[in-house]
Amino acid sequence: MPTMSGRNRWLERALLDNIPDMAWLKDRDSRYLAVSATYLNVLGVAEADVIGRLPEEVWPADIARVYLRTDHAVMRSGKRRRYEESRRGPEGSLRWYDTIKSPIRDEDNHIVGTVGISRDITKRKAAEAELIASREQLRKLSEFEQQAREQERARIARELHDELGQTLTAIKMDLAWMRDRLGEPDIVLARVERLIGIADQAVVDLRRIATELRPLILDELGLRAALEWLTQSMAERSGLPITLIFEESGAYDPDVSTAAFRIVQEALTNVLRHGAATRAGVSARHEEDALLIAVSDDGRGIDRAASGSGRLGLAGMRERARLLGGSVAIDSKAGAGTTVRVRLPLDRRPRRKTAR
Ligand SMILES: Nc1ncnc2c1ncn2[C@@H]1O[C@H](COP(=O)(O)OP(=O)(O)OP(=O)(O)O)[C@@H](O)[C@H]1O
Numbered sequence: 001m002p003t004m005s006g007r008n009r010w011l012e013r014a015l016l017d018n019i020p021d022m023a024w025l026k027d028r029d030s031r032y033l034a035v036s037a038t039y040l041n042v043l044g045v046a047e048a049d050v051i052g053r054l055p056e057e058v059w060p061a062d063i064a065r066v067y068l069r070t071d072h073a074v075m076r077s078g079k080r081r082r083y084e085e086s087r088r089g090p091e092g093s094l095r096w097y098d099t100i101k102s103p104i105r106d107e108d109n110h111i112v113g114t115v116g117i118s119r120d121i122t123k124r125k126a127a128e129a130e131l132i133a134s135r136e137q138l139r140k141l142s143e144f145e146q147q148a149r150e151q152e153r154a155r156i157a158r159e160l161h162d163e164l165g166q167t168l169t170a171i172k173m174d175l176a177w178m179r180d181r182l183g184e185p186d187i188v189l190a191r192v193e194r195l196i197g198i199a200d201q202a203v204v205d206l207r208r209i210a211t212e213l214r215p216l217i218l219d220e221l222g223l224r225a226a227l228e229w230l231t232q233s234m235a236e237r238s239g240l241p242i243t244l245i246f247e248e249s250g251a252y253d254p255d256v257s258t259a260a261f262r263i264v265q266e267a268l269t270n271v272l273r274h275g276a277a278t279r280a281g282v283s284a285r286h287e288e289d290a291l292l293i294a295v296s297d298d299g300r301g302i303d304r305a306a307s308g309s310g311r312l313g314l315a316g317m318r319e320r321a322r323l324l325g326g327s328v329a330i331d332s333k334a335g336a337g338t339t340v341r342v343r344l345p346l347d348r349r350p351r352r353k354t355a356r
């Protein structure tokens, strides 16, 4: 490389003394021609220990080998390289660097050496790692809370159904017994009849509440039966026709059934609440190792502007699917309806007992 004029030397020095990164210039043999002040600080050496030397005279052998190799690669290809590298600092702690190496070309476009800049990104790396760890922790927490909620709901549903349901039935039976033995007076008979009616209604209410908490049918008869119940009861309650097509239903992992059921439940609730639809449909089928479910309506479509923060339905669907390694895709056009497509992988072995 031609030697620099005095003026260029000062300019180079001004730049190298002020760059907050490690920076260097090397000739074709990888001998250091110039380094930044930060470079010397990081290594804890004087300029005279570096200039005119080869990487193996400045760095430990293993690191020097890597640097020679990348220098050669850059000169051979004539292309700039950018990569992240880690090294132990002189005080022994691991530090990360974002490094750029480029060829230096002379006026005839011949490659005469390399230039490099290495920025310390240890703090950013640590922040990234922390973010990843805290996301993972949040994910675990949300998974745990979902499991816990399902289990709690199942327990309350069972208790309502088995305990309180039995008690109410016993009251009703005794009332019926009294009615059958009461001849006159009319006024007592009428009161007993009314109590029987109330007890009947209480049993119906209780079943509905228990089922809404968690349909026992899901645990007992499986996903298909639970979706049949769900679509029927939602159609009855709302007056909206809801069709269900379930091809090749199978026995699913309880986590998959629960997720599929809750996602369809939320999607249909959205259709009733926001859709302004005239009909809705649920279809489920298998493809390779996944359960595919689509919930569609012919309503007004999702207004992206309206779906701001604080709305948890769609986010909850995504989270449930993601926890099982699946996904949710939403297809919606203004005025042309909405389709929520869910993909849940089936190849997973049951991980743990879910709500039972
Ligand atoms: N089938 C649909 N048709 C039209 N708009 C929909 C449909 N599903 C969702 N949306 C729109 O997307 C928004 C977000 O839905 P999301 O389920 O996340 O929230 P939400 O139903 O408003 O509240 P919640 O947290 O109680 O579910 C809704 O507020 C609605 O504007």
Ligand SMILES: [Mg+2]
Residues within 6 Å of the ligand: 266, 269, 270, 312, 313, 314
């Ligand atoms: Mg919703």
